[in-house]
Amino acid sequence: MERGYSIKTKPIYGTLVWQENATHHFLVVAGEGGKALLKLFQQMVPKQATTIFYLAEDDASKKYADTVQKMTGETITICDSLESLLDSVKTALENCYMGTQFYVAGEEGLIWPVAKTLSEFGVDDRNVFKEQTGSLARRVFCVHCETINENVHHDIHQCGTCGLNLIVRDHFSRHWGAYMGFMVDGETPGEIPAAQEVYP
Amino acid sequence: MSALKVKVTAVEEVAEHIKHFSLAALDGKPLPYFSGGSHVVVSMDINGRTHRNAYSLMGPTSDNSQYQIAVRKQEKSRGGSVFMHENVTPGTELEISMPTNLFAIHRLAKKHILVAGGIGITPFLSQITDLNRIGHDYELHYAYRSAEHAAFREQIEALCGDKAFFYPENETGRLNITELLSKQPLGSHVYVCGPDPMVNGLELIAKQLGWPSTAVHSEKFLAPASGEPFTVSLLQSNTEVVIPGDLSMLEAMEEAGVDAPFLCRGGACGRCEVEVVECDGELVHHDDYLSDAERVAANKILPCVSRANCSRMVINL
Numbered sequence A: 001m002e003r004g005y006s007i008k009t010k011p012i013y014g015t016l017v018w019q020e021n022a023t024h025h026f027l028v029v030a031g032e033g034g035k036a037l038l039k040l041f042q043q044m045v046p047k048q049a050t051t052i053f054y055l056a057e058d059d060a061s062k063k064y065a066d067t068v069q070k071m072t073g074e075t076i077t078i079c080d081s082l083e084s085l086l087d088s089v090k091t092a093l094e095n096c097y098m099g100t101q102f103y104v105a106g107e108e109g110l111i112w113p114v115a116k117t118l119s120e121f122g123v124d125d126r127n128v129f130k131e132q133t134g135s136l137a138r139r140v141f142c143v144h145c146e147t148i149n150e151n152v153h154h155d156i157h158q159c160g161t162c163g164l165n166l167i168v169r170d171h172f173s174r175h176w177g178a179y180m181g182f183m184v185d186g187e188t189p190g191e192i193p194a195a196q197e198v199y200p
Numbered sequence B: 001m002s003a004l005k006v007k008v009t010a011v012e013e014v015a016e017h018i019k020h021f022s023l024a025a026l027d028g029k030p031l032p033y034f035s036g037g038s039h040v041v042v043s044m045d046i047n048g049r050t051h052r053n054a055y056s057l058m059g060p061t062s063d064n065s066q067y068q069i070a071v072r073k074q075e076k077s078r079g080g081s082v083f084m085h086e087n088v089t090p091g092t093e094l095e096i097s098m099p100t101n102l103f104a105i106h107r108l109a110k111k112h113i114l115v116a117g118g119i120g121i122t123p124f125l126s127q128i129t130d131l132n133r134i135g136h137d138y139e140l141h142y143a144y145r146s147a148e149h150a151a152f153r154e155q156i157e158a159l160c161g162d163k164a165f166f167y168p169e170n171e172t173g174r175l176n177i178t179e180l181l182s183k184q185p186l187g188s189h190v191y192v193c194g195p196d197p198m199v200n201g202l203e204l205i206a207k208q209l210g211w212p213s214t215a216v217h218s219e220k221f222l223a224p225a226s227g228e229p230f231t232v233s234l235l236q237s238n239t240e241v242v243i244p245g246d247l248s249m250l251e252a253m254e255e256a257g258v259d260a261p262f263l264c265r266g267g268a269c270g271r272c273e274v275e276v277v278e279c280d281g282e283l284v285h286h287d288d289y290l291s292d293a294e295r296v297a298a299n300k301i302l303p304c305v306s307r308a309n310c311s312r313m314v315i316n317l
């Protein structure tokens, strides 16, 4: 890696903090993102209404939801798949107005599908606070067969659809919510560097 | 600054103290196309002095045979609007800048809320033709003092139908901005143009209601403030200019033959920013552009609207 060099499209995530002027807080978290939710409510329990969606694919991650629920008395809608989460989010968005602040915490595999749904409703991405938690696994877009590879931990990654060996770049497409993956042996076929687990 | 030479083809009084001017190119050719919300800077020769004022192009944006502007005669005018009202008649030749747009509609918005106060209606007239063409959802809220001040009301009714709402202050009272901004759907953008208190008020309310600043757009054409005279010495041009009390720094420098940059002449765009190398008093900022940190640092000024309480200032120009 070249020192002092970074790719502009690579997203940089922050830590969730309340937007105190918001008239409504809308939070979507998954897995370890529950810890970010808990930290947020430990900053303050806001005056305004909150809407909370929690994607808990296992019991272990549900514990954060329980804690927040007990602590605040807030209702948390718990979903067991990304699909059902996005559906519930969409339904809830129908009743949101300007002045709603959005918060998302979880792995990139949660953050970007949620951000995309929000943008379909006209929410400016700069106005979605994001915190990355848990695994650094990437979604990788194979530029050759144009499919998404979920949960990529290794650079070099073999595309699940077309089988090409992809080098994973930091170039990030907000449209696809994924990093670009390019064929690594385009110039010298068969010369494939060893894969390393760089996105644990 | 590249300029267009135009001739006034029609003048009409459309409301109390508001005149509407139509301008066509002097050479009879079409004028450049422009987008909704654009303005031009009109240069006027007032007693041997060049005076420049920015005016919104009212559209329609599909018509490039003529430009339409409206000028309100300002009670405390420094001459520009009075000159337009009293000396400019059909046949008068004027020089205008190329159109620039600092108040364009946001194309990704789901809904546009346009809020106009008085003569602040003008940029919306061209924006509306754009919005009608692309078929976006919008509402226009137009506040004015009383029926005699309702410039372009009929035209607006014809253009917007039931999307336009009118607030004659003497009949309906003030437009309630809190109510207006409270229940707008996600993806709305609000645009405001009007007197300072209205623009500042709306910006504040939007912020308090949690609207992101990226969804709030405003345009004010600030008239440069007057003040005490002072001397500016220009490092690069190696000259000194005395700024009289009634001219802005930019105007006085232009008069002295300095080719200083500008775009909006209203403290909004930042194009005229210059570095202040030295100042033996304090800078008096009137712009909407510099950040608080930049104001505290006191090493930049926007000469189109700002000045100083000092005797001498050195700038890097």
Ligand code: FES
Binding pocket: B261, B262, B263, B264, B265, B266, B267, B268, B269, B270, B271, B272, B273, B287, B289, B302, B303, B304, B305
């Ligand atoms: S010309 Fe735009 S800020 Fe001065």
